[in-house]
Amino acid sequence: MTEAELPIQPATPDDWDEVGALMAASFHHALESDVHESERLVFEPDRSLVVRDEGRVVAHAAAFTRDLTVPGAVVPATHVTMVGVAPTHRRRRLLTRLMERQLGEARDAGREPVAVLWASEGRIYPRFGYGLASQRLVLDVTALEAGLPEAAGGRLRTGPPDTFRTELADLYDRLLPDRPGWSSRPGRWWDHLLGDFPGQRDGATERRAVLYEGADGVEGYALWRTKGGWTPGGPTGEVRVQEVVAATPDAYRQLWRFLLSIDLTRTATYPFGSLDEPLQHLVAEPRQLVPRVADALWVRLLDVGAALAxxxxxxxxxxxxxxxxxxxxxxxxxxxxxxxxxxxxxxxxxxxxxxxxxxxxxxxxxxxxxxxxxxxxxxxxxxxxxxxxxxxxxxxxxxxxxxxxxxx
CATH class of the missing domain: 3.30.1050.10 (SCP2 sterol-binding domain)
Structure with missing residues (x-):
């Protein structure tokens, strides 16, 4: 078949299983039923495009309907996701056609002035008008050597994240307008994001949450896991930090003090630090954070006038x-x-x-x-x-x- 014989079609809810299989094959991971069903919660078939060959889905691109915080405002944004082409159908312009169709439809709809995505490879998306708009610090902290000072005040509570769902969502929504790069979490997004599946733990524990309560209520939270480890010299456990959200400096210090002093752990990893992450200025030895810079969000202006305004x-x-x-x-x-x-x-x-x-x-x-x-x-x-x-x-x-x- 030639490329012209493979039309782009809108997806339907019934396409989800095939789309999931294509994404698992494209990104080289197993298709696990619990993860697949969690992702179904946020799948938007009316914003998804598929290409079929003899009835089988061989290419796909989708978008989520979410808002994005930008400097001084929160704007609707096309959150591009689940882009993939079967290895049997590479070099046939399927990706190019999907991306051009998606951009055109989003522009014509007129609801969202910008599109945003995470790139599997940085070389792919500039040719579609995306620019690297944010970077992140990946931290690999040696906890004791970093030397975080003692912090006082407030109260910490820990437990399964689901038990704190209301507090997590309320604080996140309250801080969202002032945090460029954050995306809104509407509808079932908290259900999806708090899903905790054994196949995704890489030998670590279930996800846990800690809340910091100050005089005015909940002022911060963190989500994390731990992974145990031992050597003849003693424990070498690791804390895997997923999110740290803090409304005040006190909350931020207390949360990191907690995360870096969990019994029987010696290191902590955090893949989503900002380039101006305050932890760099709290520890006694910043080198022990071992920061490295990685790319994060790529942004594409769909409507230059509306986006800049x-x-x-x-x-x-x-x-x-x-x-x-x-x-x-x-x-x-x-x-x-x-x-x-x-x-x-x-x-x-x-x-x-x-x-x-x-x-x-x-x-x-x-x-x-x-x-x-x-x-x-x-x-x-x-x-x-x-x-x-x-x-x-x-x-x-x-x-x-x-x-x-x-x-x-």
Missing amino acids: ARRYRTPVDVVVDVTDPLLPDNTGRWRLTGDRTGAHCERTGGPADLTCDVRDLGAVYLGGPDLNALAAAGRVGELVPGAVARTAAAFGWDRAPASLEVF
């Missing part, structure tokens, strides 16, 4: 950007952006441009992560008016580095 800006900005977007040509052209911390406006203009860039570069700086100066130094952003890059870079920054607590 939706977020807020750290310093006043008035700039004209000449944007190139080969896949969504409605974005191509000159856009005048004006805004500050209180609001923003972005519209087409015939006036002279201050900067020139590809749409993926606007996606890269959209969450306030990578600096526009760095993109200009890499030759990805052109400065047409002296000083325009520095002024615009200052505006696109934000008070917090973007971070994300989950891979979706």
